[in-house]
Amino acid sequence: MKNGNMLFQGKEFYETLFEESPVGIVIQGVDGRVERANLKFCQMFGYSIEEVTGALLDDLVAFDPDLACHAASLTKDVIKGQELFIETERVRKNGTRFPVVIRGVPIIQGEKVQAVYALYEDISERKEAENDLRRERAHFERIMLDSPDGIAVFDGEGIIIRCNHAFEDLFGLERGTGVGSCLSDAVGSGGKKEQVEKNIEEIKNKKRVYHESVRSRKDGKDIFVAVRSASISPGEDPEYMVIYRDISERK
Known part of the structure; x- marks a missing residue:
């Protein structure tokens, strides 16, 4: 029982980190679609959680033609197992661009990428x-x-x-x-x-x-x-x- 409570507390801890993070966080499947996103990500890009969940991540944040190809290439690299750290631009739902730092980490289980953990930091003020x-x-x-x-x-x-x-x-x-x-x-x-x-x-x-x-x-x-x-x-x-x-x- 004690071990179960500790495990439950651990899950709560990581859930809080995910939901309360000051940066936008997305769990992206290997098909490129959003499995989960936190509130900060939705606020950053101007979407509701319903609009985000199940959508192609690149279609949400890089739908401008000059961003789309590069974003798709980065997504492929991370899904193949490469970690990503880049400073670039992304676009909000209303079409406005803003500078971001993106960190992408492949989630690997059994030597196979199961999903991608992506963080978006708005660096407009900087x-x-x-x-x-x-x-x-x-x-x-x-x-x-x-x-x-x-x-x-x-x-x-x-x-x-x-x-x-x-x-x-x-x-x-x-x-x-x-x-x-x-x-x-x-x-x-x-x-x-x-x-x-x-x-x-x-x-x-x-x-x-x-x-x-x-x-x-x-x-x-x-x-x-x-x-x-x-x-x-x-x-x-x-x-x-x-x-x-x-x-x-x-x-």
Whole structure:
């Protein structure tokens, strides 16, 4: 009796996982038809459970012609015993497309595929965030390119990973040679390298620094600059930005 209760509790546990999962789950037969689907799957694609059960899965989620052939190919692969993990697009009942991550796992018994366990995760929010980030980066790159001030972005080791032409021109560097060089080498010639390295450490610690100083061009000529710097990407791979404005005329 005790073992029976434990087995029953186990079934309840997995039923709860299936029904309450935050991702859409489908059990697909080897004929390609839906044997079971959870509520999240139905909500994700806009179908009722009655519409889903017994229908061909690919007809539900990939009925657009340009999706259908690829979806059918993936279904065949999983039914043959291959596991699937892919980021792609699928289509809702109302015809709207959205990005998903699909995981397909063949259920094998007696060395034969009996069904397919498929999970669908809607990644629309993640994709929107990625697109927003790309737009922000593009906007930043445009501002950086057009700025009359010298701008450089460097990593935790002080290596320049992006800079504009104004930065290279300000410090007498050949076009295209700024990226990959050490910031302290690029702006700290004439005995000012140690001071620049100290400023880099201040940026890392204070996150935002402003001061006026003297820097040297590659040809050894000193220039007065206003320096603004800040951390722009904290974390495991931090990035820092420094802006140099030539204030020699004011001085």
